[in-house]
Amino acid sequence: MTFGLFKLLLDGLWITIQLLVFSAALAVLIAFTAGLARLSRRRAVRFFAAVYVEFFRGTSALVLMFWLFFALPLLGWQLAPLWAGTLALSLSFGAYGSEVVRGAVLAVSPGQREAATALSFTPWQRLRLVVLPQAVPEMLPTFSNQLVELLKATSLASAVTIGDLTFQAQSVRLATGESAQVYGLILGMYFVIAFTLTRGMRLLERRAKANLGLGRLVTGPEAPLGSEPPTAPAGPPPLPEPTGHGQGGGI
């Protein structure tokens, strides 16, 4: 493989990372919106959120991508390929994520909400100051799994001519015929990104737990006032490996 061809793979890697970052950000936004909407007091809001979730959870992300890419322009709305891919992925993963958000919010003890009401917090303050800070740490293990699933799902974008890592690998393979080498290389690349993601998420989880005073017991002098989120523990505490209990990807 020449340097020029390798450069092609790096371009693809960059597109894959963009797809991942944009879809993840949008999916999180959608997940929180839809997940909280499903818990709304208003029936109409709950209904529309449920329709969204059920529809996109039950649809193939690939077909959705095809539709956005090939069918939507017929209706007079042309999306840039990268955005069509991002939208398809985030709509799918947002639907899965909304269930994670909903579950985690419901898992916060009702007593917490009651205590927040007793202190006269507004509904929004209850959510923002009390419920979500406790629910988010619960979401992290599942989100971590879904993030890896999302990374792998970005390869679907190659089917709609987005020049991601998989797409470029196909081009290189066509040019050189070195299938084993090329696909082996990008397998490794996907793995390295995925591994980085899971490590990062584990760090977040550990911080979130420490923030709730869980995990490692803080002994000795307490942190001085005003140094709110406790810094990550110096040594890796003997926490059990997070067990994967997320749903599968949206393919």
Next chain:
Amino acid sequence: MAPTDSATEERTPTGGTTPPLIRFDRVVKRFGGVTVLDELDFSVAAGRNVTLIGPSGSGKTTILRLLMTLIRPDGGSITVDGDNLTHMVRRGKLVPADEKHVRPIRKKIGMVFQQFNLFPNMRVLRNLTEAPVRVLGMDRDEAEIRARELLEMVGLADKADAHCAHLSGGQQQRVAIARALAMRPKVLLLDEVTSALDPELVAGVLDLLRDIAVSGDVTLVCVTHEMGFARDVSDQVLMFDAGRVVESGPPEKIFSDPDHQRTRDFLRAVR
């Protein structure tokens, strides 16, 4: 259903006339098909600590939860400090109160729960300062000074920066009491606050509450099974059964010489 719009002068069960701080007017509450409160009437005068006693399922906790607006009544009205907690006037009509109407009235009431319900995502000090800052609009420095005073009062000044999860049950409950007081409520609702505590931790919490009761800054409404405590802190004891007040009176009377057989049976059973 005829909710009153203002507190009127009323004879308290112990005699004398003071405007009631809390007034229940034919309050009905049902859970499923079960009527927990059946047209309940009672009132509490300001500065007179009240204890609700009675068998479990008699509606005591329901009364506290109604007052804290954690649940809504199915009928009747509740007045707190002259404000109608359950109804408001909209376009000349009396309609069920909404969140906005309830909010300023709710600020006059604080509650301590059986399960403490401290916010684990905040350190101890933050548990005490967050509501005064966000709800009362207090300056954060001022709120912290006040919070430290309260922690001093409950004997936990050294725990200001601790995680709630690292405190014992008794310590958590004392923080919860301080947190409620930080809002300077007129009424403090105590819902079986020692029931979830290990026996050796109960005395510390009750001693603290005795001090608060004596201070007279806040009117206590307690639901408790600690009859000794009830006798010490209450000015008035209400005996409940099946959603109704069986009898009420000063603790000396209720605990020594109750009028009703139902009260005698209950007191014998809990001793």
